[in-house]
Amino acid sequence: MSQHPLVEMINIEKHFGGIRAVDGVSLNVYPGEVVGVLGHNGAGKSCLMRILSGAMLPSGGEIRVNGAPVRFAEPNDARAHGIETIYQTLALANHLDAPSNLFLGRELKTRFGNLDDARMLREARTVLARLNPNFKNLRDPVSSLSGGQRQVIAIARAIYFDTKVLIMDEPTAALGPSETAMVADLIRKLQADGIGIFLVSHDMHDVFELCDRIVVMNKGRVVGAHPIGEVTKDDVLSLIVKGALPDDWTARNLEAAQ
Amino acid sequence: MSDASNTWQAGGERRVLIAREQLHRASALLTLLLLILGFSLASPAFFSVNNGLTILLQTSVIGLLGIGLTMVIITGGIDLSVGSVVALSGVVSAMAVKAGLPVVPAMCTGVLAGAACGAFNGFIITRLRIPPFVATLGMMLIARGVALQLTGATPISQLGAGFGRLGNGALFRVVEMQPNGFPRVIFPGIPYPAILLLIVAIAATYLLRRRQIGRHIYATGSNEEAARLSGVNVDWTKMYAYTMSGALAGLAGNVLMSRLVTAQPSEGVMYELDAIAAAVIGGASLSGGVGTISGTMIGAFIIGILRNGLNMSGVSAFIQQIVIGFVVIGAVWIDQVRNRR
Ligand SMILES: Nc1ncnc2c1ncn2[C@@H]1O[C@H](COP(=O)(O)OP(=O)(O)OP(=O)(O)O)[C@@H](O)[C@H]1O
Numbered sequence: 100m101s102q103h104p105l106v107e108m109i110n111i112e113k114h115f116g117g118i119r120a121v122d123g124v125s126l127n128v129y130p131g132e133v134v135g136v137l138g139h140n141g142a143g144k145s146c147l148m149r150i151l152s153g154a155m156l157p158s159g160g161e162i163r164v165n166g167a168p169v170r171f172a173e174p175n176d177a178r179a180h181g182i183e184t185i186y187q188t189l190a191l192a193n194h195l196d197a198p199s200n201l202f203l204g205r206e207l208k209t210r211f212g213n214l215d216d217a218r219m220l221r222e223a224r225t226v227l228a229r230l231n232p233n234f235k236n237l238r239d240p241v242s243s244l245s246g247g248q249r250q251v252i253a254i255a256r257a258i259y260f261d262t263k264v265l266i267m268d269e270p271t272a273a274l275g276p277s278e279t280a281m282v283a284d285l286i287r288k289l290q291a292d293g294i295g296i297f298l299v300s301h302d303m304h305d306v307f308e309l310c311d312r313i314v315v316m317n318k319g320r321v322v323g324a325h326p327i328g329e330v331t332k333d334d335v336l337s338l339i340v341k342g343a344l345p346d347d348w349t350a351r352n353l354e355a356a357q
Numbered sequence: 358m359s360d361a362s363n364t365w366q367a368g369g370e371r372r373v374l375i376a377r378e379q380l381h382r383a384s385a386l387l388t389l390l391l392l393i394l395g396f397s398l399a400s401p402a403f404f405s406v407n408n409g410l411t412i413l414l415q416t417s418v419i420g421l422l423g424i425g426l427t428m429v430i431i432t433g434g435i436d437l438s439v440g441s442v443v444a445l446s447g448v449v450s451a452m453a454v455k456a457g458l459p460v461v462p463a464m465c466t467g468v469l470a471g472a473a474c475g476a477f478n479g480f481i482i483t484r485l486r487i488p489p490f491v492a493t494l495g496m497m498l499i500a501r502g503v504a505l506q507l508t509g510a511t512p513i514s515q516l517g518a519g520f521g522r523l524g525n526g527a528l529f530r531v532v533e534m535q536p537n538g539f540p541r542v543i544f545p546g547i548p549y550p551a552i553l554l555l556i557v558a559i560a561a562t563y564l565l566r567r568r569q570i571g572r573h574i575y576a577t578g579s580n581e582e583a584a585r586l587s588g589v590n591v592d593w594t595k596m597y598a599y600t601m602s603g604a605l606a607g608l609a610g611n612v613l614m615s616r617l618v619t620a621q622p623s624e625g626v627m628y629e630l631d632a633i634a635a636a637v638i639g640g641a642s643l644s645g646g647v648g649t650i651s652g653t654m655i656g657a658f659i660i661g662i663l664r665n666g667l668n669m670s671g672v673s674a675f676i677q678q679i680v681i682g683f684v685v686i687g688a689v690w691i692d693q694v695r696n697r698r
């Protein structure tokens with residue numbers, strides 16, 4: 100991983116009145132890397148991710164894509180740079196069906212500029228089947244789908260297009276074990292394709308399974324950034340809860356080498 | 358057409374959902390048929406070609422307004438200004454005629470004036486972040502005030518036969534000259550306003566179902582934040598809906614004033630409520646994301662037939678208000694019950 104990072108966030112700030120939701124955070128991701136973003140509830144993870152996806156304007160700081168500074172005023176700006184997001188809230192229009200949601204804002208059209216619903220349905224069927232082979236009721240409004248099915252649509256939407264950086268804000272929160280495993284497979288596949296992934300998760304098992312590196316946030320600040328091999332689950336928990344490593348900490352991989 | 362085949366592929370669960378979705382429209386349609394049946398029994402003059410055409414004519418104004426309101430309501434908004442915009446755009450058209458413009462460009466000016474009112478609504482709502490209810494309430498007063506101010510509150514009449522053609526003309530009118538020299542109307546023809554309504558309804562249905570802007574209108578009303586995050590230009594979508602509503606109110610104003618061959622600055626009061634009622638009876642949800650043009654058309658005809666039938670049966674205008682009030686509440690109540698399951 101000698102190239103420069105796909106995206107860098109430098110000294111990002113986000114204030115809500117007096118609250119510093121994100122306080123001078125720097126973060127980057129390299130091609131084919133999975134970076135775990137961890138922290139307690141309200142630590143500022145979602146805010147940070149929303150800033151990177153163009154859904155929220157930062158109060159300060161800089162974002163660089165392939166080394167060049169950019170400004171994301173709206174989600175389309177980030178998407179134009181290949182940054183796709185699975186939002187924690189999923190961001191689905193409840194009254195529309197799965198294909199309409201998948202292609203929302205990027206509808207496929209026929210030669211005459213009409214919506215090409217038949218093609219959108221076909222494409223949606225293919226990409227959804229990759230994630231959940233049992234997904235059959237594609238034409239139902241998504242409000243009538245299960246939480247897991249809704250999450251699968253949100254994931255499908257983020258990987259269907261030409262993605263370079265994928266932000267996953269708790270993508271498996273509503274998924275059953277087999278779907279979670281499928282998402283884990285998917286993450287590895289995307290990683291092999293050279294996509295950089297930010298994975299926000301509370302699930303230690305997933306984090307240690309999938310991430311190359313973790314960044315822990317506490318009250319809006321980064322309190323720890325480590326290659327995954329350096330830390331144990333207890334170390335990470337300590338970072339999340341206390342905001343600091345245990346007093347007697349030494350790097351796990353060095354420990355083993357001794 | 359592909360929709361239908363996919364529907365069947367999707368299996369039983371989907372069919373149940375479709376049934377639920379169509380239930381409201383079916384019940385509205387049933388109401389419509391029952392009304393027609395009831396009034397026909399009550400008054401033999403009701404069920405006649407002539408009265409049918411009268412109803413078409415009377416409903417076309419509310420229908421046009423209802424189409425614009427349906428778009429706005431689907432985005433999760435409301436437009437209370439359409440009744441006043443009807444008056445203002447009719448007045449603008451009449452003044453343009455008086456200023457020497459030929460009828461067609463003059464009427465286009467009126468429609469543009471309506472569109473401008475709608476665009477102003479959209480601007481206030483999207484830029485100043487004023488809730489639609491308040492913004493369009495303001496426009497309701499502004500447009501009415503401008504119409505009254507421009508005319509000094511007196512109607513503009515003597516607009517010429519050309520101005521009356523849109524509202525009073527008809528297609529396929531068959532007139533026979535009798536031996537005594539008087540014409541006899543064999544078939545009164547299909548009124549132009551009804552044809553206009555049909556064209557606009559088809560165009561609006563196409564827009565909502567087959568075009569991107571239509572999809573975005575539904576998405577915006579369904580979940581505005583999700584639409585924004587998905588890259589939908591929510592503000593532009595709302596601008597579009599309000600401008601359309603204004604333009605259609607302008608069109609309706611021209612139809613109405615043309616029918617009277619007089620521009621009445623005090624016309625169209627409370628029309629917005631009939632139009633909203635039409636949309637709601639037709640299944641549009643005031644919380645956004647739901648609504649169809651076909652449903653609104655059924656709703657408009659329910660109101661139109663109710664008014665006409667009650668008139669023919671000699672029921673006073675006051676009682677009519679009461680009845681329509683209950684119908685609106687009833688329609689929304691049925692909808693609530695249906696959604697609660
Ligand atoms: N739109 C907003 N207005 C005001 N405060 C906000 C807003 N969004 C987030 N915050 C605040 O910013 C802080 C960080 O929130 P954020 O959603 O980023 O937390 P999180 O780390 O994603 O938590 P979780 O694990 O629960 O998802 C919280 O204290 C929250 O109250």
Ligand SMILES: [Mg+2]
Nearest residue numbers: 144145187268
């Ligand atoms: Mg969060």
